[in-house]
Amino acid sequence: MGDRSELRPDPELLLRQVMAQERQSASERLKIFLGYASGVGKTMRMLDEARRRQERGQDVVIGALQPHLDADAAALLAHIEVIPLRAVPGGEVLDLDAILARKPSVCFIDGLAYDNPPGSRHATRWEDVEELVDRGITVVTSLNIQYIEEERDQAERITGKRVTQTVPKSFVAQADEIVVVDAPSDMLLARTGEHCEPERARRLGELREMTLLLAAEVVDRQLEDALRAQGSDPVWSAHERILVCITPRANASRMLASGKRNAESFRGDLLVAYVEQPGLGAEAQTKLEAALHEARSLDAAVHVLVGDEPIDTILRFARSNRITQIFVGHSLDEGLWSRWLGGPLDRLIRGAEGMDVRVFPH
Numbered sequence: 001m002g003d004r005s006e007l008r009p010d011p012e013l014l015l016r017q018v019m020a021q022e023r024q025s026a027s028e029r030l031k032i033f034l035g036y037a038s039g040v041g042k043t044m045r046m047l048d049e050a051r052r053r054q055e056r057g058q059d060v061v062i063g064a065l066q067p068h069l070d071a072d073a074a075a076l077l078a079h080i081e082v083i084p085l086r087a088v089p090g091g092e093v094l095d096l097d098a099i100l101a102r103k104p105s106v107c108f109i110d111g112l113a114y115d116n117p118p119g120s121r122h123a124t125r126w127e128d129v130e131e132l133v134d135r136g137i138t139v140v141t142s143l144n145i146q147y148i149e150e151e152r153d154q155a156e157r158i159t160g161k162r163v164t165q166t167v168p169k170s171f172v173a174q175a176d177e178i179v180v181v182d183a184p185s186d187m188l189l190a191r192t193g194e195h196c197e198p199e200r201a202r203r204l205g206e207l208r209e210m211t212l213l214l215a216a217e218v219v220d221r222q223l224e225d226a227l228r229a230q231g232s233d234p235v236w237s238a239h240e241r242i243l244v245c246i247t248p249r250a251n252a253s254r255m256l257a258s259g260k261r262n263a264e265s266f267r268g269d270l271l272v273a274y275v276e277q278p279g280l281g282a283e284a285q286t287k288l289e290a291a292l293h294e295a296r297s298l299d300a301a302v303h304v305l306v307g308d309e310p311i312d313t314i315l316r317f318a319r320s321n322r323i324t325q326i327f328v329g330h331s332l333d334e335g336l337w338s339r340w341l342g343g344p345l346d347r348l349i350r351g352a353e354g355m356d357v358r359v360f361p362h
Contacts, residue, residue, distance in 0.1 A: 028176035029133045032112070033142040034215060035181045036207040042142040042181045043069070043110055047076040049140060050108045054080060059105040063094050063132075063139075064125070066110050083107075090117030094128045099137065106138045113147035113165045126167045142181075145211040148172055158206045169214075178218045180211055213239070213267040240268030243323040244295070245314055247274070248284035250329030252291035255360050259327055260298050268324075270300040273317055275310040311344050315351045325356045 033042045043066055054060045062082040069077065083099055085092035093116045099107055114125040122128050129139050146155035149166040156162045172178070216239055244259045246252055256272070263270040272295040274288065295302050307313030318326060330345055349357045 029136075029138050030129070030175045031138075031140045031177045031179070032172060032175045033140070033179050033181050034172075034211055035142070035144045036211040037144060037204055040181045042144075044073055044076070045179070045181050046108050046110060046140060046142055047073055047080070050080050050106075051076055053106055061099070061102060061104040061107050063099055063107045063109040064111060065108075088117055088120060090119075093117065093120050094125065096121060096128055096131060099132060100135060104137060106140060107132060109139055109141045112141045112143045113163075113167050115165045124165075124167070126171055130171065143167060143172070145207055145214065148214070151210060151214065154210065155207065158203050172214075173218055175218060178215045180215045182208070182212075210267075217267065240266040240325060241321065241323050242268060242270050242325045242327065243314075243318055243321070244270070244272045244300070244327040245274070245329075246272055246288065246291045246295070247329065248277075248280065248287045248291075250291070251360055252287075252294060255327045255329065256291075256295055256298055256300070258358075258360075259300070259325075262325065270298065271303065271321065271323070272300045273303045273305055273314060275305045275307060275313050311348050311351065314348065318352065318355060323355055325358060326352055327358050327360060329360045 033045050035042045050060050050062065060080060062077065062080055064085060065077070065082075081104075083095055083102060086095040086098070094109065109125070109129060112126050112129065116123055116125060116128070122131065129141055132139050145151050146159065146161075146163050147166050148169050150169040152163060152166055240262060242259045242263050244252075244255045246255075259270050259272075262268065272292070274292065280288065292302055303317065305313050305317055307316075314326070317323075326348070328345070328348065345359065
């Protein structure tokens with residue numbers, strides 16, 4: 001029926017805490033300048049950071065830059081060492097051997113999403129970066145939101161253009177820091193010489209929102225790691241985590257549809273929980289199984305909880321999983337409603353500190 005979450009120490013939680021401590025103890029190795037469109041200024045921000053790091057005494061090199069730099073970028077580049085790309089059949093690639101032999105403290109690499117020519121050491125530039133990071137070199141790099149594999153389809157729906165070179169979101173999530181390079185859409189359009197048409201501005205606004213939400217996800221993970229490394233269990237989340245509480249009587253379809261819409265709107269997570277009830281009749285069991293099947297079809301994470309007191313069980317699960325919204329059902333029958341007042345629903349609402357509780361009639 002799903003993952004059974006009993007009220008006892010969670011081995012997976014303990015494992016995540018150990019892994020978080022390991023990540024926290026390691027030096028920062030990966031920083032990504034993330035933009036929502038070409039022209040927002042990622043290359044300039046990277047070069048300016050390279051200049052500032054060099055002035056602070058860090059050993060800095062440039063491993064790759066976009067071609068055709070403007071005068072301001074070229075001026076920043078003038079005093080920074082560049083390790084040229086290496087020519088290979090079919091194109092150019094990062095000169096990994098030269099960078100590793102030089103072994104700088106920080107290597108700046110523009111254009112994370114490039115594919116390498118066939119037969120190269122790695123198929124993609126992000127894998128080149130991964131090797132440098134694994135070998136102890138800090139990498140500062142750049143990327144636009146549409147080049148993240150899991151964001152490509154949504155970006156295509158917005159822009160009508162499909163990119164062919166991508167970076168997996170799992171790699172982006174490993175970044176120690178993500179900096180959103182932001183610029184108002186009218187400024188971006190003026191910079192690129194385009195007319196500020198309302199439809200173009202709207203599309204850029206949607207891409208910008210995607211970028212900000214993705215960055216918030218990474219910040220959420222970083223803060224979670226920091227707390228877990230200190231032995232604390234986070235009770236908040238930087239993005240929405242919606243818990244739909246299923247019972248045989250609940251209007252599951254309506255609750256799940258609403259939860260799915262909210263999760264997609266805010267790029268959040270949808271979780272579904274059912275507190276196990278012994279002795280369910282055949283009709284109730286059938287309704288429950290149908291609801292859980294529907295939840296799985298929506299890619300919700302389904303959890304079957306075990307506990308003597310359903311409200312306490314739900315609240316403990318919600319706190320340990322950093323839930324931000326709880327969806328529950330209740331009957332509009334006056335007699336039942338009078339028993340809820342001061343009873344389970346009231347206790348759930350009072351106990352859900354820091355969480356919104358949304359009640360659905362059934």
